[in-house]
Amino acid sequence: xxxxxxxxxxxxxxxxxxxxxxxxxxxxxxxxxxxxxxxxxxxxxxxxxxxxxxxxxxxxxxxxxxxxxxxxxxxxxxxxxxxxxxxxxxxxxxxxxxxxxxxxxxxxxxxxxxxxxxxxxxxxxxxxxxxxxxxxxxxxxxxxxxxxxxxxxxxxxxxxxxxxxxxxxxxxxxxxxxxxxxxxxxxxxxxxxxxxxxxxxxxxxxxxxxxxxxxxxxxxxxxxxxxxxxxxxxxxxxxxxxxxxxxxxxxxxxxxxxxxxxxxxxxxxxxxxxxxxxxxxxxxxxxxxxxxxxxxxxxxxxxxxxxxxxxxxxxxxxxxxxxxxxxxxxxxxxxxxxxxxxxxxxxxxxxxxxxxxxxxxxxxxxxxxxxxxxxxxxxxxxxxxxxxxxxxxxxxxxxxxxxxxxxxxxxxxxxxxxxxxxxxxxx
Amino acid sequence: xxxxxxxxxxxxxxxxxxxxxxxxxxxxxxxxxxxxxxxxxxxxxxxxxxxxxxxxxxxxxxxxxxxxxxxxxxxxxxxxxxxxxxxxxxxxxxxxxxxxxxxxxxxxxxxxxxxxxxxxxxxxxxxxxxxxxxxxxxxxxxxxxxxxxxxxxxxxxxxxxxxxxxxxxxxxxxxxxxxxxxxxxxxxxxxxxxxxxxxxxxxxxxxxxxxxxxxxxxxxxxxxxxxxxxxxxxxxxxxxxxxxxxxxxxxxxxxxxxxxxxxxxxxxxxxxxxxxxxxxxxxxxxxxxxxxxxxxxxxxxxxxxxxxxxxxxxxxxxxxxxxxxxxxxxxxxxxxxxxxxxxxxxxxxxxxxxxxxxxxxxxxxxxxxxxxxxxxxxxxxxxxxxxxxxxxxxxxxxxxxxxxxxxxxxxxxxxxxxxxxx
Numbered sequence: 001x002x003x004x005x006x007x008x009x010x011x012x013x014x015x016x017x018x019x020x021x022x023x024x025x026x027x028x029x030x031x032x033x034x035x036x037x038x039x040x041x042x043x044x045x046x047x048x049x050x051x052x053x054x055x056x057x058x059x060x061x062x063x064x065x066x067x068x069x070x071x072x073x074x075x076x077x078x079x080x081x082x083x084x085x086x087x088x089x090x091x092x093x094x095x096x097x098x099x100x101x102x103x104x105x106x107x108x109x110x111x112x113x114x115x116x117x118x119x120x121x122x123x124x125x126x127x128x129x130x131x132x133x134x135x136x137x138x139x140x141x142x143x144x145x146x147x148x149x150x151x152x153x154x155x156x157x158x159x160x161x162x163x164x165x166x167x168x169x170x171x172x173x174x175x176x177x178x179x180x181x182x183x184x185x186x187x188x189x190x191x192x193x194x195x196x197x198x199x200x201x202x203x204x205x206x207x208x209x210x211x212x213x214x215x216x217x218x219x220x221x222x223x224x225x226x227x228x229x230x231x232x233x234x235x236x237x238x239x240x241x242x243x244x245x246x247x248x249x250x251x252x253x254x255x256x257x258x259x260x261x262x263x264x265x266x267x268x269x270x271x272x273x274x275x276x277x278x279x280x281x282x283x284x285x286x287x288x289x290x291x292x293x294x295x296x297x298x299x300x301x302x303x304x305x306x307x308x309x310x311x312x313x314x315x316x317x318x319x320x321x322x323x324x325x326x327x328x329x330x331x332x333x334x335x336x337x338x339x340x341x342x343x344x345x346x347x348x349x350x351x352x353x354x355x356x357x358x359x360x361x362x363x364x365x366x367x368x369x370x371x372x373x374x375x376x377x378x379x380x381x382x383x384x385x386x387x388x389x390x391x392x393x394x395x396x397x398x399x400x401x402x403x404x405x406x407x408x409x410x411x412x413x414x415x416x417x418x419x420x421x422x423x424x425x426x427x
Numbered sequence: 428x429x430x431x432x433x434x435x436x437x438x439x440x441x442x443x444x445x446x447x448x449x450x451x452x453x454x455x456x457x458x459x460x461x462x463x464x465x466x467x468x469x470x471x472x473x474x475x476x477x478x479x480x481x482x483x484x485x486x487x488x489x490x491x492x493x494x495x496x497x498x499x500x501x502x503x504x505x506x507x508x509x510x511x512x513x514x515x516x517x518x519x520x521x522x523x524x525x526x527x528x529x530x531x532x533x534x535x536x537x538x539x540x541x542x543x544x545x546x547x548x549x550x551x552x553x554x555x556x557x558x559x560x561x562x563x564x565x566x567x568x569x570x571x572x573x574x575x576x577x578x579x580x581x582x583x584x585x586x587x588x589x590x591x592x593x594x595x596x597x598x599x600x601x602x603x604x605x606x607x608x609x610x611x612x613x614x615x616x617x618x619x620x621x622x623x624x625x626x627x628x629x630x631x632x633x634x635x636x637x638x639x640x641x642x643x644x645x646x647x648x649x650x651x652x653x654x655x656x657x658x659x660x661x662x663x664x665x666x667x668x669x670x671x672x673x674x675x676x677x678x679x680x681x682x683x684x685x686x687x688x689x690x691x692x693x694x695x696x697x698x699x700x701x702x703x704x705x706x707x708x709x710x711x712x713x714x715x716x717x718x719x720x721x722x723x724x725x726x727x728x729x730x731x732x733x734x735x736x737x738x739x740x741x742x743x744x745x746x747x748x749x750x751x752x753x754x755x756x757x758x759x760x761x762x763x764x765x766x767x768x769x770x771x772x773x774x775x776x777x778x779x780x781x782x783x784x785x786x787x788x789x790x791x792x793x794x795x796x797x798x799x800x801x802x803x804x805x806x807x808x809x810x811x812x813x814x815x816x817x818x819x820x821x822x823x824x825x826x827x828x829x830x831x832x833x834x835x836x837x838x839x840x841x842x843x844x845x846x847x848x849x
Contacts, residue, residue, distance in 0.1 A: 033707035034723065073704070263709070271706035272724060278704045286500075286696045289688040290460040290722035290736075291708055292679075299716045304708035306461075306723060307688065318707075 002137065004050050005117035007108070008041050009101050009196070010064060010125035011057040016251045018381075018405055019389035020354055024063040027125035029255075030337050030355075032262055032271060033305035033320050034285060035278045036067050037249075038125040042083075043276045046074040048133040050121065051081035054111050056104040058088045066282055073279040086111060100220030102227055106209040112202065120205050122223065124196035128247030128258060130274035136199060136240045139175055146204040146235035149178060149228065150197030152242045160184060161250075163194035163224040167239035175240040181232055183225045195242060198223060204235060245269060253383045256352060259318045259335050263301045283338050283355075285321050296327055312342070320355075334366070343396070353388040354408065360396035371402040372423035381405065381423075430545035431564055433477050434535075436528055436618075437465060437552035438485035443667045443796050446805035447771060449824050452484065453666070454552030455491040457754050457772070459678050459687055460722040460737045462694045463494055464665065465552040470692040473501040475560040477548065478508040481538045483531045485515055493698055500695035513538055527638030533631045539624070547627055549620040549639070555674055556617070556662035557690035563656045564621055572654035573626040574647055576600060577619035579658045588664075589615035590640040592648070592655065600653040603645045614655070616640065617662060626651070661685050669799040672769065675735050675752050679718050705738050714742075729759070737772075750784075760812070770804040771824065777812030786818030788838040797821065797839075 010027035017026060027038040038055075045053055053076060057064055064085070071083030086108050088098050098104035105122060112120060119140070121133060131150075140148040151165050163183045167190070170176040180189065200208075208231065212221055221227065231237055245268040249255040261267050280286035288307030293299065298313040307322035312329035322339035325331055329342045330349075338355035342348055346359045349367030359365055366386040374381035381387075381403045389408030394400065395415050401422030410426065420426060441453025448456065454465035472480055480503060484491055497503075498510030513535045515525055525531035532539065532549070539547060546567060548560055558577075567575035578592055591612045593602035604611065620639060622630075636642045647653050661684040665671040677683035696704070705724035710716060715730045722738040729746035739756035742748055746759045751768040758775040759765060765776065767784025776782065782802055789798030797803065797819050804810065805824030816822070816836040823843045830845045 034704060265711055276704070276706075280696055280704055285704075287688070287691070287693060289686075289692075290720045292681075293716050293719045293721060295718045297717060299710045299714065301712050302708075302710040304710065304721060 002118040002141065003116070004052070004119045004121055004137065005112060005115045005202075006045055006050050006053045006121040006123065007105055008038065008045075008053060008055045008123055008125040009104065010038055010055050011059050011061075011098060011104065017255065018252060018387055019407055020252075020255075020352065020387065022389065022408060025057055025059045025061060027057070028061075028063045028067055029249075030320060031128065032259065032269075033303055033318060035271070035276055036282075037128065038064070038067070039276050039278045040128050040130070040274075041123055041125045042074045042076075043274070044129075044131050044133060045123075046076070046277065047275065048137075050133065051076045051078075051083075052115055052117070053083045054086045054108060055083065055125070056086050056098065056101075056108065058098050058104075061085065061087060067279050069279050069281060073277055084111070098220075100222040100226070102209070102212055102221040102223045105205070105223075106212050106221075109206065109209060112206065117202055120200045120202050122196075122198040122200070126248070127195065128249065128269065129195075129242075129245060130270075130276075131197075131242060131244060133197075135174065136197070139173065139240050140199050140238065143238050144236060145199075145238040146201050147228075147231060148175070148199040148238045148240050149181070150195035150240050150242055151175075151192040152195055152246050153191045154193040156188065156191055159188035159191050159193055160186060161193075163196075163228065164188045164190055165192045165194060165239045166190050167192055167241065169241070174242075175238055178232055178237040178239040181229045181237075183222075183229070192239060192241065194224060194228075195246060196224065197240075198228075199240075252352065252381060252385055252387060256335060256350075256383075256385055259303075260316065260333070262303055262318065263316055283321060288321050291319075294327070297325075307339075312344070332367075337390075350384050350402065351386045351388065354390035354392075356391045357388045358393040360394050360398065360412065362396055363394050363398045363400070365394065365398075365400040366402055366404075368401050368422060372421070374403045374405055374423050374425060376405070376425040430543075431477055431479075431548055432539065432542055432544040433472055433480040433548045433550060434532055434539070435465075435468060435472070435480055435482045435550050435552050436531060437482050437488075437491060438525060438531065439551065439553050440486045441553060441666055444671065445668060445793060445796050446803055446821055446824055447668075447671070447769070448487075449805060450487060451490040452486045452488060455487075455494060456553075456665075456671075457737065458555070458665070458671075459675065460720050460735055461696075462687060462692060463491075464555070465491065465494070466692055466694045467555050467557070467687075467690075468550050468552045469495075469501045470690070471556070471558050471560065472550070473503070473693065474691045475558075477560065478503070478505075479542050479544075480510045481513045481535060482510065482552070483513050483525070483535065485525050485531070488512070488514065494695050496695055496698065500697070501693055511538065527641070529631060529639050529643050530637045532627070533636075536628070536631065539628070544624050547622045547624055549618075549622065551618040553666065554617065554662060554664055555685065557660065557692075558619070558658065558662075560619075560621075563619070566656055567621040567623075567654060570598075570654050571652065572621075573623050573651040574644070575621040575654040575656050576644065577617045577656045577658045578614045579617055579662055580613050581615045583610055583613045586610035586613050586615055590644065591615055594655045598655045600644075600648050600655050603648045605640045605645065616644075617658060619656075619658075621656075668769065668797055668801055668803060672752070672767075672799070672801055676733075676750075678720055678735060679733060729761070743778075754806075767800055767818070768802045768804060771806035771808075773807045774804045774810070775808075776804075776810045777814070777828070779813050780810050781815045782810070783816075784818045786838045788819060790819045790821060790841065791839045792841045793821070794839075 076083040166180040168176045291308040294311035303318040311327040312325040326344040334351040343361040345362040351366040384402040386404040392410040395412040405425040407427040437454040439453040503510040592600040677685040720735040725740040728744040733750040737755040743761035749766040755772040760778040762779040784802035808826040811828040817838040
């Protein structure tokens with residue numbers, strides 16, 4: 001196989017995930033109990049034998065740094081293997097923050113020269129999927145492509161949210177020549193949505209990066225928005241079509257839906273078969289004992305992890321390591337991150353709680369009949385989800401409606417009202 | 428604490444655990460879903476801040492060695508830290524297998540002295556307990572003892588299984604009885620010893636000293652400074668199938684005091700493909716799960732009550748698993764019934780099979796080892812669909828479906844591979 005260097009774009013800041021990404025980039029978002037979203041990209045790379053990786057991140061990367069560690073979890077340590085976190089560095093300019101994905105790669109050309117690969121694979125660290133990049137690479141090489149972009153078919157009404165390609169499919173092959181590319185078009189010319197997977201011939205990538213001048217782009221330079229479309233006429237650009245599951249979870253609702261899908265017997269996300277690996281030192285996963293289910297517990301469609309203690313009732317929910325559900329508590333349709341405690345008699349419905357949240361005795365959080373959309377966050381929060389930021393402690397007997405956003409680090413004393421109406425944001 | 432070297436005796440055969448030790452040493456026997464017995468002692472060593480550990484192995488050490496690996500899981504990697512497997516080595520004599528606990532140490536005098544320790548802590552690797560060894564070592568030094576023995580009060584009728592000590596008013600042990608028929612004392616030795624290094628080296632010079640409990644301590648208490656270190660708290664020997672089963676029941680009872688996570692017990696999740704980063708537990712629709720321990724990557728579609736499930740266990744639709752211990756990757760197919768079953772790794776129970784450990788008739792071949800109403804299935808055994816197996820039976824490892832004759836196995840039977848007649 002060719003000598004390949006990979007970049008993972010892991011810096012993405014997403015306002016849509018609200019309080020959950022106040023302290024972490026989306027790639028470091030916890031997922032399915034034991035994992036972080038970036039584990040999917042890293043595990044895919046590992047399984048493809050690609051073990052030289054640069055991670056481009058600048059936004060709140062502390063949790064990412066902890067998670068990546070030395071890369072041993074993905075077998076990326078050794079004489080010729082490495083995973084390097086590449087944060088922005090001070091350069092000659094006043095501010096050398098990454099201004100977009102292409103700019104981030106451009107800042108790290110030295111890393112490319114140093115490694116001297118034949119091909120550079122640029123992928124996003126934000127997506128839930130299992131893909132064997134070796135098939136993409138073989139396709140790229142057989143077509144003598146300069147650039148190959150990964151696409152997946154999405155429902156037509158969704159296509160406008162993505163980069164869309166027009167692919168001249170070659171019979172019997174997973175893809176073909178890319179005839180056109182448009183970023184988030186109002187009238188999508190096809191259903192092929194970009195997976196943010198770009199494979200470049202190294203010399204071509206370096207040539208492209210030379211043409212980048214961040215000063216002329218006040219909004220930054222993105223591969224998708226600013227570069228791909230204009231490459232199509234000048235280079236051998238191919239589209240590779242992928243047929244597996246792809247989860248992009250851009251909004252809170254999508255994030256929640258993806259987790260609910262995990263609970264489905266016929267889930268297309270098969271964590272075991274996909275062999276997703278993670279860093280077990282992060283959040284002390286490896287130090288925790290298996291889950292304990294008490295004598296009065298009721299479990300129905302639940303995903304559980306080590307360190308969980310369930311004495312109450314849990315339905316259609318995902319419990320991350322260390323979650324405690326006390327006797328008489330009820331948790332439904334919820335996602336509870338690390339070490340969340342639901343005290344006895346409390347009711348939690350359709351809630352995403354960040355780590356170390358405590359829900360006091362007999363509190364009632366989420367759900368409810370009458371729901372108004374979130375006032376400060378009307379776009380994504382209309383589906384009835386209530387989101388609680390990390391370390392926030394809700395006092396006993398408090399009532400919190402649906403579509404609420406509670407900020408991180410709020411103490412019990414902070415809540416003066418005994419009733420927080422649907423749609424409220426508490427900060 | 429850098430002046431303490433730990434010698435961990437991990438050679439135990441543990442034959443009373445029957446098929447569970449068919450291919451592994453007793454300290455490597457799985458426990459509590461994700462642990463092995465030795466994890467308790469190794470973690471206690473780590474949490475006591477001790478840094479130099481020699482592990483004496485002898486009997487079927489393979490799974491033990493792969494479990495310990497580099498010692499990284501217990502933080503024993505580093506410039507001043509280290510864990511070393513010390514197997515028996517051939518010397519001048521015909522047979523240099525260890526002839527006892529003291530003899531095992533004698534074969535590794537070079538390791539004992541390499542780091543010039545002030546004292547040597549001797550432990551065994553097959554007990555379930557939590558202990559910080561620091562206060563014991565401190566007491567040993569403060570009292571200038573030659574040897575300090577950790578002991579615990581046990582019900583007098585149980586003292587027959589232990590080394591027991593008679594203690595004077597100042598806390599010195601003045602007499603010793605090894606596994607006495609009629610115990611005079613209910614102070615039982617836990618197999619935890621701190622030796623002054625010079626004292627131990629002198630004692631090991633006597634070639635007749637083969638075993639601590641049988642030889643060294645009985646003579647030491649008569650003439651030397653042998654100190655009691657009283658231990659209170661949860662401590663359990665799991666050397667029999669019944670004890671092993673009971674200790675697992677303790678895990679399900681928060682009041683028992685057995686709490687691996689609170690004790691800081693570490694396992695090695697990276698061992699031999701049993702990776703810790705398995706997928707989470709999935710409990711499907713309409714199951715019933717109570718009073719149980721579930722490890723990652725278990726998938727439950729049936730009923731699980733009073734049971735401990737290791738990673739990778741599957742409980743199919745309508746299957747019922749009661750009061751059982753299922754180790755890694757066991758499959759219980761739809762409609763099967765298990766009560767009081769200990770099932771070693773990678774076993775499979777076919778659809779609608781009925782396995783009930785409960786009985787009063789002991790195992791015919793091993794009445795001493797299996798008489799408490801349990802059913803033991805060896806590693807990788809395949810139990811055919813629809814079969815009925817009664818209590819106190821033993822199914823040998825790697826049994827195939829056609830090794831069973833008929834569709835019923837009576838109480839107390841032992842199923843071995845069918846011998847092929849030409």
